[in-house]
Amino acid sequence: MGITEKINRNIDITSWKGKIPVNYIYTAGIAGEKFFREIKDNAKIVGTKCEKCEVTYVPPKIYCERCFARLENYIDVGTKGTIHTFTILHENLDGTKKEEPTIIAVVKIDGTDGGLIHWLGEIDPKDVKIGMHIKAVFKSKEKREGSILDIKYFKPI
Amino acid sequence: MGKRRVAIVGAGMTKFVRRAQETGKELAYEAAKMALDSCELTLKDVDCVSLGTAPDAFDGVHMKGEYLSDGAGGWRKPIMRPYVGGGTGVFTAIHGWLQVTSGLFDICLVVAEEKMSSCYPHPAGAFLTIFDHTTEQPLKPNLIWIFALEMRRYMETYGISHRDIALVSVKNKKNAMDHPCAQIPQEITVDDVLNSEVLADPVHLLDISPTSDGAAALVLASEHIAKKITDKPVWLDGVGWNIDTAYWATRDLCYPRYVEKAARMAYEMAGIKEPHKEIQVAEPYDPFDYKELHHMEGLLLCGKGEAPRLTAEGVTARDGNLPICPSGGLLGVGNPIAASGVMKICEIFWQLREEAGKRQVPGKPKVGLAQAWGDLMQVGTVVVMRR
Numbered sequence: 001m002g003i004t005e006k007i008n009r010n011i012d013i014t015s016w017k018g019k020i021p022v023n024y025i026y027t028a029g030i031a032g033e034k035f036f037r038e039i040k041d042n043a044k045i046v047g048t049k050c051e052k053c054e055v056t057y058v059p060p061k062i063y064c065e066r067c068f069a070r071l072e073n074y075i076d077v078g079t080k081g082t083i084h085t086f087t088i089l090h091e092n093l094d095g096t097k098k099e100e101p102t103i104i105a106v107v108k109i110d111g112t113d114g115g116l117i118h119w120l121g122e123i124d125p126k127d128v129k130i131g132m133h134i135k136a137v138f139k140s141k142e143k144r145e146g147s148i149l150d151i152k153y154f155k156p157i
Numbered sequence: 158m159g160k161r162r163v164a165i166v167g168a169g170m171t172k173f174v175r176r177a178q179e180t181g182k183e184l185a186y187e188a189a190k191m192a193l194d195s196c197e198l199t200l201k202d203v204d205c206v207s208l209g210t211a212p213d214a215f216d217g218v219h220m221k222g223e224y225l226s227d228g229a230g231g232w233r234k235p236i237m238r239p240y241v242g243g244g245t246g247v248f249t250a251i252h253g254w255l256q257v258t259s260g261l262f263d264i265c266l267v268v269a270e271e272k273m274s275s276c277y278p279h280p281a282g283a284f285l286t287i288f289d290h291t292t293e294q295p296l297k298p299n300l301i302w303i304f305a306l307e308m309r310r311y312m313e314t315y316g317i318s319h320r321d322i323a324l325v326s327v328k329n330k331k332n333a334m335d336h337p338c339a340q341i342p343q344e345i346t347v348d349d350v351l352n353s354e355v356l357a358d359p360v361h362l363l364d365i366s367p368t369s370d371g372a373a374a375l376v377l378a379s380e381h382i383a384k385k386i387t388d389k390p391v392w393l394d395g396v397g398w399n400i401d402t403a404y405w406a407t408r409d410l411c412y413p414r415y416v417e418k419a420a421r422m423a424y425e426m427a428g429i430k431e432p433h434k435e436i437q438v439a440e441p442y443d444p445f446d447y448k449e450l451h452h453m454e455g456l457l458l459c460g461k462g463e464a465p466r467l468t469a470e471g472v473t474a475r476d477g478n479l480p481i482c483p484s485g486g487l488l489g490v491g492n493p494i495a496a497s498g499v500m501k502i503c504e505i506f507w508q509l510r511e512e513a514g515k516r517q518v519p520g521k522p523k524v525g526l527a528q529a530w531g532d533l534m535q536v537g538t539v540v541v542m543r544r
Contacts, residue, residue, distance in 0.1 A: 018294060020286045023277045024217035029180030063186045065227040068193065068200040 028146075031060040034074050040146040043138040046074045047112050058114035079136040080157065081109040081116075088125045101125050107134065107154050121153030133157045163257045164383035164390030165250075165542070167196030167376035168503040173340040173491030176274040177370035181216050182228030185270040188372035188496070189230050192266070196376050196386050203376075204262035206236040209249030209269035211494035211531070214283035217275045229268035229374075241398070243444070243531020245269065246373070246498015247538035251396040253377045254540075263379045270372040271493035280368050287533060293405075301365075303534060305357035307410045308447045312359065314411035315462030317450075319359050323350035324468045325446035326363050326488050332475055333485025335515035338500075340369055340491030350446075366444045369491035373499035375506070389510045395427025395541035403533050416455030416530065416537035424457075427541040429524070432457045436541075437522035438508050439479070440501035442530040443486040452528055453481060455537065480518040483508060498529035502540060509544040 007013060028036055031048065038044045048071035049056040050064035058077055063070060086105040090098055103120040105128075120128060121137065134154040144150040169191025171177075171184055179187070185208075193199060208229045213221045222238030229236070239245065239252040246269045253267040273280040284300045311317065324347060333342035345363065353363040383390040399418035401408055420432070429435050441452035450464035458479060459467055467473050473481035484490055484504035487497050505525035507513040528539045 014291075016291055016295065018286070018290055020214070020283075022214055022217070022282045024275045025277045026217065026275055027176075027178050027180060029183050030178060031183070032180065033178070061227075062183055063190070063228070065232040066200070068186070068190055068230060070190070 031062045035059050036146040039138070039150045040144045043079070043141070043144070044076050045079055045109060045136065047077045047109070047114060048072075048074055056112040056114065058109045058112045058116070077109050077112050081107040081134060081154070083120070083128065083130055083132045083134060084108045084115065085130060086120065086128055088128070103128055105154065116148070116151075118148075118151060119153040120155070122155040160258045161260055162380040163254050163377055163393045164380065165375050165393060165502070165506050166378045166383050166386045166390055167192045167198065168374070168506045169195055170338055170373035170496070170500055170503055171371050172338045173369045173371035173493055173496070173500070175340065175367060175369060177272065179370075181210075181218070181221070181225050181270050181272040184272060184370065184372040185225050185228035185268050188270070188374040189228070189266060189268045192374035192376050198264070198376060198386065200230050202264055203230055203234065203266045204264045205256050205266075206231045206234055207249050207253040207256060207265055207267045208236055208238045209240070209245040209252070209267070209495040209499070210238065211240070211242060211245050211271055212283055215276050215280050215494070216272045225270055229270070230266050235262070241532050241536045241538060243442070243494050244398070244498065244529040244536040244538040245495040245531065246500070247502065247527055247529035247540055248398060248498070249495065250375060250377070250393070250499065250502050250540055251398060251538060253375070254393050254396055257377050257379050263382045265377040267375040267377060267499065268372065269374070269495040269499040271496050272370045273368045273493060274370050301357045301360055303405065304445050305360045307534070308359055308445065310410040311447055311451060317462065317465050319351060320347055321465035321469060322447045322450065323347045323364070324465070325443065325449045326350050328468065328474060329443060329446075329449070329482050329486040329488040331489070332483055332516065333489025336485045336490050338371070339485050339489055341367055342485060342489055360445065364446045366487035366492035369493040369497075371491060371493035371496045373496045373503055375499060375502060389544070391506050391509050392543045393540055394543045395423035395425070395429065395539075397422030397426070397537075397539045399537050400532060401535035403535065408535060412461060413451055413455035413530070413537060415535055416452055416528065416539070417457060419537035419539045420456045420528070423539040423541045427543065429541060433459060433479075435524055436479070436526050437520065437524050438483060438505065438518050439481055439526040439528070440484060440486070440504050441481065441528045442498070442501070443482055443488050444492055446488060448530065449482060449486065452530065456526065456528060456539070475516065475518055483513065483516050483518050494531070498527070498538070501527040501529065502542070505542050509542060
């Protein structure tokens with residue numbers, strides 16, 4: 001019995017079904033409010049810079065994580081960057097095969113110390129290379145809702 | 158190997174509010190920054206971080222400690238997250254004390270954060286699965302059930318009326334009127350409490366602290382460093398923690414024996430022989446009004462069943478002989494779980510330094526105590542503090 005017995009299905013032994021019934025509403029925060037507002041209204045990416053540490057945070061933070069200075073100047077960092085690393089996804093979460101592979105990249109935004117994880121588009125998976133220069137492609141203004149998905153993907157320049 | 162003496166040299170906290178726009182990281186930063194600024198230290202001076210935050214299910218971020226780390230000043234530093242549920246706040250200070258008393262580090266930043274408003278429709282939902290999944294969950298228990306069962310057992314054992322208990326809510330919400338960070342400072346009457354909505358008899362709405370967003374922080378330093386930082390160090394001279402059985406039905410619900418065990422550990426370390434005479438100001442955990450009374454008894458600040466009488470006689474008022482929760486407590490200041498335990502230590506820190514402003518208790522107190530309670534409502538965490 002117990003640990004020494006192989007059990008193929010929990011429902012074959014005494015068991016109950018249950019769930020943890022919680023849902024969430026996350027706030028964007030003080031810096032997040034600026035970040036998403038700029039994306040939605042102006043199709044711009046903003047960051048904050050610590051002058052002392054010479055570090056520019058994207059997405060922006062209200063504090064420098066290195067020296068705890070309060071950061072209040074939001075700067076337009078442009079929408080271009082480079083591929084820092086990437087992966088090509090062939091399966092969905094449930095294990096089924098994707099019709100088209102999806103490319104995910106860590107995008108270092110030019111002139112900053114930060115970046116975004118996002119999709120790559122308008123490129124054949126075979127052609128993706130680390131170091132490739134790319135830029136953000138935004139949804140049209142009327143479709144933007146203040147979300148990271150307002151950026152459709154990054155594409156090669 | 159001897160223990161090194163550890164002092165609190167700085168403290169800070171955010172406002173406690175029902176819903177904060179700030180993210181958890183931003184809340185943690187505000188409290189941590191305020192604590193460092195209060196003792197004129199910078200992040201560079203910090204050797205290690207103890208970060209306290211209660212269930213991940215509140216903020217809705219699994220591995221919340223790691224998520225919060227940069228807001229808590231943990232960037233490229235040794236950081237650890239202790240956890241004992243609702244007792245986490247006071248326990249995080251104990252954890253920071255361990256890091257410094259051991260000789261491993263000289264300066265520890267202690268930060269506690271909670272953002273309960275993320276949890277929707279109500280953070281109480283996060284507690285539905287703390288009960289045994291086979292013997293208890295099918296009955297659909299919730300947190301207030303348990304408190305109602307405990308409160309009634311306490312009332313019955315010592316012949317205490319709801320009216321006696323409601324005085325705690327009245328006192329604490331009024332005390333909170335002098336706290337700049339308080340969420341629900343109010344001037345109410347015992348009848349207001351008794352006439353408020355019944356949630357699970359005998360627990361009424363005004364017997365309970367609110368759910369809150371907020372953060373609080375402390376700076377701890379070893380003795381030789383503390384004396385360079387401030388001429389008013391507050392020493393963490395005793396710490397204690399203890400847990401009771403996980404089975405509700407085998408617990409003595411009328412008396413928190415685990416709190417007594419934790420208190421005795423802290424008293425022995427601090428050389429306190431007669432706590433009811435030597436402790437001059439205390440912040441026992443008061444998420445419910447009866448819990449303040451329960452905890453005063455467990456902390457040996459009075460005999461069993463005697464706390465209501467002390468409350469009725471005004472002994473526990475801010476200007477009484479033994480001021481209890483002069484901050485306004487969780488009932489008045491608010492209850493962002495882990496942060497509220499650290500808020501209590503902040504209050505004793507300010508009281509012992511005579512920096513509590515309008516909340517200052519008279520008589521220049523030299524010895525104080527803060528306590529929290531949590532896990533499956535069966536852990537006690539205690540610190541004894543001295544000027």
